[in-house]
Amino acid sequence: xxxxYILRLISLFIVHFPLLAVFAENEFSLKIAPALISPVGAExxxxxxxxxxSLDWSFWNNPxxxxxxxxxxEGGFASVPVMNPTEKERLGDPLVLFGGKIGPxxxxxxxxxxxxxxxxxxxxxxxxxxxxxxxxxxxxxxxxGQFHLSPYFSFYxxxxxxxxxxxxxxxxxxxxxxxxxRLNLSEILGRKTRVKMEKTKQNRVFPVSWAWYExxxxxxxxxxxxxxxxxxxxxxxxxxxxxMSQPWTFAEIPQLGAGESVEVPVTALFNEAMMNLTETVNAxxxxxxxxxxxxxxxxxxxxIQMPIFHRNTLSWDDDRRAAAFVSPKDSAARLFxxxxxxxxxxxxxxxxxxxxxxxxVALFETLRLYGIxxxxxxxxxxxxxxxxxxxxDNVSFPYQALYYRGGDCSYLSILFCSMLExxxxxxxxxxxxxxxxxxxxxxxxxxxxxxSNIIEIDGRRWLPVEITVPAEGFKRxxxxxxxxxxENGDEAALLPIREAWKVYPSVTAPTSGERLPEMPxxxxxxxxxxxxxxxx
Numbered sequence: 147x148x149x150x151y152i153l154r155l156i157s158l159f160i161v162h163f164p165l166l167a168v169f170a171e172n173e174f175s176l177k178i179a180p181a182l183i184s185p186v187g188a189e190x191x192x193x194x195x196x197x198x199x200s201l202d203w204s205f206w207n208n209p210x211x212x213x214x215x216x217x218x219x220e221g222g223f224a225s226v227p228v229m230n231p232t233e234k235e236r237l238g239d240p241l242v243l244f245g246g247k248i249g250p251x252x253x254x255x256x257x258x259x260x261x262x263x264x265x266x267x268x269x270x271x272x273x274x275x276x277x278x279x280x281x282x283x284x285x286x287x288x289x290x291g292q293f294h295l296s297p298y299f300s301f302y303x304x305x306x307x308x309x310x311x312x313x314x315x316x317x318x319x320x321x322x323x324x325x326x327x328r329l330n331l332s333e334i335l336g337r338k339t340r341v342k343m344e345k346t347k348q349n350r351v352f353p354v355s356w357a358w359y360e361x362x363x364x365x366x367x368x369x370x371x372x373x374x375x376x377x378x379x380x381x382x383x384x385x386x387x388x389x390m391s392q393p394w395t396f397a398e399i400p401q402l403g404a405g406e407s408v409e410v411p412v413t414a415l416f417n418e419a420m421m422n423l424t425e426t427v428n429a430x431x432x433x434x435x436x437x438x439x440x441x442x443x444x445x446x447x448x449x450i451q452m453p454i455f456h457r458n459t460l461s462w463d464d465d466r467r468a469a470a471f472v473s474p475k476d477s478a479a480r481l482f483x484x485x486x487x488x489x490x491x492x493x494x495x496x497x498x499x500x501x502x503x504x505x506x507v508a509l510f511e512t513l514r515l516y517g518i519x520x521x522x523x524x525x526x527x528x529x530x531x532x533x534x535x536x537x538x539d540n541v542s543f544p545y546q547a548l549y550y551r552g553g554d555c556s557y558l559s560i561l562f563c564s565m566l567e568x569x570x571x572x573x574x575x576x577x578x579x580x581x582x583x584x585x586x587x588x589x590x591x592x593x594x595x596x597x598s599n600i601i602e603i604d605g606r607r608w609l610p611v612e613i614t615v616p617a618e619g620f621k622r623x624x625x626x627x628x629x630x631x632x633e634n635g636d637e638a639a640l641l642p643i644r645e646a647w648k649v650y651p652s653v654t655a656p657t658s659g660e661r662l663p664e665m666p667x668x669x670x671x672x673x674x675x676x677x678x679x680x681x682x
Contacts (some may be wrong), residue, residue: 172332173204173216175212177302179326183243186319189231191241196224198324204253212374213405214253218265221246228275237453238276243310245271247284256406258375259440263290263304271310282311292328295373296440300328318325340372340448341380346409350538353420353457354412354470356389357651363411365452367433369399370407377402377437377444384412389420389454395436402437421656426455457655460541465577465639469646470653471541471560474567477659478545483565486512487669490675499679501590502571503609507682508613509565509675515666518561519552520614545658558613559584563643575641576610576627578634583627585610587638599628603640621681 177200181216184189200220207214222478223244228237247269254262268285290304303325310318332338347366351359371377378401385393392417412433428451435446472482487507494617539556544564547557559582563573572587585608588600601608611620631638 150460150614165398173207173214173338174331175202175204175328176200176331177202177326177328179302179324181222181224182323183226183308184321184323186321188316188318190229190237191318192227194224194226194240194243196222196243198222198326202251207253207374208597209476210253216251216253217248218251218267219246219248220267220269241273241275243271243499245269245284247271249288249332255404259294261294262294263292263302263306265290265306273312284310286310286322288322294440296442297333297373297444298330298442298664300330302326302328315317318644328522337444339414339435339444340374341377341437341446342370342442343433343435343446343448343450344368344370345450348452350461351452352459352461352467353423353454354460354541354653355650356416356418356420356653357468358649359414359416359471360411361610364414365412365450366409367412367450368407368409369402369435371402371404373404373439375404375440378437380435380437382410382412382416383434383436384431384432384450386416386429387413388429389416390414390431392523405529418653418656421453421457421653423456425452426453426459428660429454457539458540458542458546460539461537462539465539465575465582466641466646467650468541468556468560468575469641469643470650471543472567472573472647473544473652473654473658474564474566474641475652475654475658476544476568477654478548478662479512479561479564479658480568482512482516482548482663482665483509483568485567485665486565486671489671493667493672493675497650497679498593499682500588500590500593502586502677503593503682505569505571505673506566506586506609507620507678508675509569509670510616510623511678512615512666512671513562514616515670516548516663517549518558518616520554520558521552522554522614543655543658545655545661548663549661555614562611562613567643573643574608575643575646576631577641578630578644579637581630583610583612583614583630593647598632599624601628601631601640603609608640627656 155264165593179198181196181198182193184193184198198220200218202216202218204214204216226241226243228241230237247267249267251263251265255612256262256517265288270281271284272279272281286306286308288304288306290302292302294300305323308320308322312318345365346368349364350366373533380391380399380402382397383393383395396413397410399408431450433448433450437444487505492505530678542557544561547553547561559575562584566586574585576583576585585601588609590606591607594600601610609624610631612626615623615626
């Protein structure tokens with residue numbers, strides 16, 4: 147094997163090696179260094195200088211990236227002065243060494259920026275001096291260290307023992323030392339990112355609560371750092387193009403050590419496009435992970451899929467959720483309420499009945515005249531779905547209850563509260579086991595001050611109304627609502643709508659103005675109102 151053939155092999159390997167770095171999943175690197183060869187026990191040879199180039203393939207690394215195994219191929223040359231042992235003078239031409247070797251290596255990451263390598267190798271080399279040349283075998287071991295300046299570039303130093311066959315009775319023993327640079331070809335050509343994202347939890351996503359998810363998680367993900375070093379300035383961003391106007395940064399982590407994992411809740415800045423969902427969908431989004439590894443900026447994007455329920459879906463794990471359906475801006479409910487308010491203005495005020503009470507009575511009676519009815523579907527009744535937080539309910543928006551002229555207790559409560567709020571009358575839900583109805587603020591602390599059918603909480607007076615008995619008149623609905631409140635004691639809860647909106651903001655269906663109600667005549671409304679006011 148001559149020098150030309152060895153040089154050709156090394157050249158081919160260097161040319162094709164970058165292609166391997168692009169397509170392979172493992173790590174490839176190139177090292178270049180000047181070298182010092184110090185013969186040991188051979189007085190005829192002085193230390194000589196040369197250069198090495200090596201190609202390292204790290205084909206296995208443990209999950210933490212701290213330990214790895216690979217294969218290294220190295221080529222190099224050196225010029226070793228030949229001395230006269232007696233006179234300590236150079237004898238003519240130096241001994242030129244040119245060769246290549248291959249073998250396994252073991253890699254240990256000691257610190258983010260420091261690592262240790264052990265190389266075992268064997269190969270052939272050609273030694274020549276003047277007209278004489280020969281090809282022999284060699285073997286050795288090297289111990290090296292690296293300082294990682296960045297993911298792409300390192301300084302390295304190594305030293306070790308090499309045995310070279312020179313003649314049957316006179317081998318060359320040497321200590322070989324090199325100090326040079328290492329280029330991580332996999333990082334340079336492929337810009338690898340080693341941060342893994344895994345979804346660990348999926349929460350239920352309801353369009354009606356789309357603004358709530360800015361502060362509350364839609365899911366949880368586990369982020370694992372698979373880089374061989376700690377990463378810093380980790381920024382996590384969520385984006386779902388169909389229902390978000392822009393990417394949303396939901397977490398910033400100052401540092402995550404090599405091999406470490408952290409579970410992070412995913413929040414989202416959704417937009418009102420979610421309110422167009424009339425069917426449940428599996429929506430596609432992305433989690434973007436930006437971070438620094440040894441000072442270099444890296445970025446990885448992982449897909450994430452999550453179900454989003456249609457806009458009428460609700461769970462009763464928190465009864466305040468239903469407040470999001472209460473909308474004073476619902477076109478149908480607002481038209482209904484303002485129409486009734488206009489009718490009241492045409493009617494002379496009777497007695498000392500507060501304005502809030504007069505408007506509530508008029509709304510209740512107008513709903514009766516409109517033909518609103520209490521309808522229960524046993525499978526999805528409030529009594530059934532509210533007792534199990536895992537069960538999903540289908541809740542109507544105000545305009546839908548008006549369009550269908552009925553619904554269960556939650557439908558009618560949402561409708562009535564929406565109308566009261568449209569007239570700036572504060573309303574509330576009252577929940578008792580298996581049932582929900584409404585109350586509104588009286589607005590006058592002196593009216594019927596001793597009436598036990600008025601609920602007093604924190605200095606505020608609320609009048610309860612059982613909304614499911616429109617045919618029985620307002621006074622009867624008031625009496626039933628008050629009795630239910632007393633009978634249920636501590637199990638009864640009054641939930642002011644405006645307080646609930648602080649957690650679950652009100653939303654309005656974009657189609658609320660498509661089907662406006664046909665209103666009863668003013669004369670009929672005023673007759674029904676006066677009849678009920680006389681009974682109060």
